[in-house]
Amino acid sequence: MTSDAVIAARDLGLTFQTNDGPVHALKDVNLQIARGDFVSFIGPSGCGKTTFLRVVAGLEEPTAGQITVNGMSPDEARRARAYGYVFQAAGLFPWRTIAGNVKLPLEIMGFTRAEQEKRVKKVLQLVDLEGFERKFPWQLSGGMQQRASIARALAFDADILLMDEPFGALDEIVRDHLNEQLLKLWARTGKTIAFVTHSIPEAVYLSTKIVVMSPRPGRIHDVIESPLPRERPLDIRDTPEFLEVAHRVREGLRAGHAYEG
Amino acid sequence: MKSILPILTVVAAIIVLWYGAAVWLNSKWVYDQAARAGVEVSFSEVVKQTMNQERPKLPAPHQVAAELWKTTVEKKITSKRSxxxxxxxxxxxxxxxxxxxxxxxxxxxxxxxxxxxxxxxxxxxxxxxxxxxxxxxxxxxxxxxxxxxxxxxxxxxxxxxxxxxxxxxxxxxxxxxxxxxxxxxxxxxxxxxxxxxxxxxxxxxxxxxxxxxxxxxxxxxxxxxxxxxxxxxxxxxxxxxxxxxxxxxxxxxxxxxxxxxxxxxxxxxxxxxxxxxxxxxxxxxxx
Known part of the structure; x- marks a missing residue:
């Protein structure tokens, strides 16, 4: 394990016991994520990409191997509030305004009122939602709600951002826009981001490292270090380098499926 | 206004049914009284007499309304009959x-x-x-x-x-x-x-x-x-x-x-x- 690995997994495994016998959600997963990396996890349903993220977050207990987050166990890292987690749905509380929702983790973590106000203002600016503080979630579009939920995950200054298909439910135009914004945000904040997705272009466009996973048992099929520069305009997606990476991801996904049946 | 009309319609229907039931249930007493006195009563007379009995089987709506009025508006709040x-x-x-x-x-x-x-x-x-x-x-x-x-x-x-x-x-x-x-x-x-x-x-x-x-x-x-x-x-x-x-x-x-x-x-x-x-x-x- 190198010292700059923020997330390090060794021979990680997770087996769920179900009525139909054991399900191997994760098997022999070895992975290092360095500080400042943008790592995407891509693969078909059941490949364990969400499960891996939940293990990192301390929401699931691994049954084999080791994993450290910031050098601690995931549960310690959770208690130390080392990460912000963005779920597939925005999950804003309908009885709180946008500002109130962003404030929620800050209230729980015991920030002073003045500090809360300051941080809410800052992160809402970061996701381009200033002026919507007093709106209720239902008054915002799906994309704006998801941005608010990202702001909420950023509010308490965790170095790690875990994102589980955050844009999966949005249409492609909104998704492009949010991808671009997310890259800008990543460049500005220097956070380490782990990002689960179903979309090849999204994974290639965003990541410095793409983890291709395959199902039954859930494992890592390929890890691709992206040759693309960190600075990425949207039209980088038409360059040969981009298409080459996308091709390699697609091949990996196909191969991961091939020896299944 | 839109919601008040259906409500009034239902209330009117209940009152009509109530009056009908009052005539039907209270007429027996009128007929019994007439038979005891040995006189014939016309139907309109029966209806009239079912409306204002002192102890009807089913009091007519206006009797209940009058009782409500009498025991709320016309009595002092401290009265045992209010x-x-x-x-x-x-x-x-x-x-x-x-x-x-x-x-x-x-x-x-x-x-x-x-x-x-x-x-x-x-x-x-x-x-x-x-x-x-x-x-x-x-x-x-x-x-x-x-x-x-x-x-x-x-x-x-x-x-x-x-x-x-x-x-x-x-x-x-x-x-x-x-x-x-x-x-x-x-x-x-x-x-x-x-x-x-x-x-x-x-x-x-x-x-x-x-x-x-x-x-x-x-x-x-x-x-x-x-x-x-x-x-x-x-x-x-x-x-x-x-x-x-x-x-x-x-x-x-x-x-x-x-x-x-x-x-x-x-x-x-x-x-x-x-x-x-x-x-x-x-x-x-x-x-």
Whole structure:
């Protein structure tokens, strides 16, 4: 394990016991994520990409191997509030305004009122939602709600951002826009981001490292270090380098499926 | 205006049916009287005589309305014959019982949601408690409490609470459990304590369920308070009016008390509904 690995997994495994016998959600997963990396996890349903993220977050207990987050166990890292987690749905509380929702983790973590106000203002600016503080979630579009939920995950200054298909439910135009914004945000904040997705272009466009996973048992099929520069305009997606990476991801996904049946 | 027309139509239909039933049920007495006196009566005469009997089987609507008017507007509130006086007696027991029942219901629901032993044990008992007819258990509550020196308002309020805690428990348990796995995981990622999860997630999420239960609960409370007045031979309260009316065959008085109880219930449910609207709107959860 190198010292700059923020997330390090060794021979990680997770087996769920179900009525139909054991399900191997994760098997022999070895992975290092360095500080400042943008790592995407891509693969078909059941490949364990969400499960891996939940293990990192301390929401699931691994049954084999080791994993450290910031050098601690995931549960310690959770208690130390080392990460912000963005779920597939925005999950804003309908009885709180946008500002109130962003404030929620800050209230729980015991920030002073003045500090809360300051941080809410800052992160809402970061996701381009200033002026919507007093709106209720239902008054915002799906994309704006998801941005608010990202702001909420950023509010308490965790170095790690875990994102589980955050844009999966949005249409492609909104998704492009949010991808671009997310890259800008990543460049500005220097956070380490782990990002689960179903979309090849999204994974290639965003990541410095793409983890291709395959199902039954859930494992890592390929890890691709992206040759693309960190600075990425949207039209980088038409360059040969981009298409080459996308091709390699697609091949990996196909191969991961091939020896299944 | 649009909603008032259907309401008036239904009310008119009920009044027409009521008059018809009054003629039908009260005509027997008119015919019996005529037969005893050995005279023939025409149908129009019969109808006329069914409208203003002193002890009709079913008093006509205008008789009940007149009785209501006489016992509310024309009597002083402090008078033993004022329905407002009796309504207040019942209302005070209802409100106290509702407060006790709601408080108890919420506490039980919190226990059921947070404690596995309570989850397994309390609900069957709560359901069993509601299968016992209240009319059977009410006298025992009165007698037992009386023997330890508790009289008056409190025994009635306890019977009223006995009826109203149940819908609150059921609704609150469902409401406190309404947050999904994702919301709970979210709280976990922020390392929220169980108390924080309760105050910031479970409790606000349960509000719509709580208000639905409170509407049922307040109506049940009123029924409980009235039933609580029956077995004691109480001389005050709507239940007492019902009881004394039936002792002396004063059907007009019974129906007036019934109607007063119905108006009271409608008013209480309306007030809870209003509080619901204001609260949920302020929470941004108005439908």
């Amino acid at each position: 329905l407002i006086f009796h309504s207040w007696i019942t209302l005070s027991a209802t409100l106290l019982g509702f407060a006790i029942g709601t408080g108890l219901g919420i506490l039980l629901a919190v226990g059921i949601v947070h404690n596995r032993a309570m989850d397994m044990s309390v609900m069957p008992w709560a359901i069993a408690s509601q299968t016992i007819p209240i009319i059977a258990i009410a006298p025992m509550i009165i007698v037992v409490l009386n023997s330890v020196g508790i009289q008056g308002l409190l025994p009635k309020a306890i019977i009223s609470a006995y009826l109203s805690f149940f819908p609150v428990v059921v609704g609150m348990v469902k409401g406190l459990r309404s947050p999904g796995m994702m919301e709970l995981d979210q709280m976990k990622t922020w390392n929220a304590s169980p108390a924080q999860t309760f105050w910031k997630l479970r409790l606000p999420a349960s509000m719509p369920y709580l208000f639905a239960s409170l509407k049922v609960g307040i109506a049940a409370s009123l029924v409980g308070a009235i039933v609580g007045e029956l077995p004691t031979g109480a001389i005050r309260g709507l239940g007492a009016r019902l009881l004394s009316g039936s002792y002396y065959g004063q059907t007009v008085q019974i129906w007036a008390a019934l109607l007063a109880a119905a108006i009271l219930a409608a008013g209480l449910v309306g007030i809870v509904g209003l509080i619901q609207r204001i609260t949920l709107r302020r929470m941004g959860m108005a439908q």
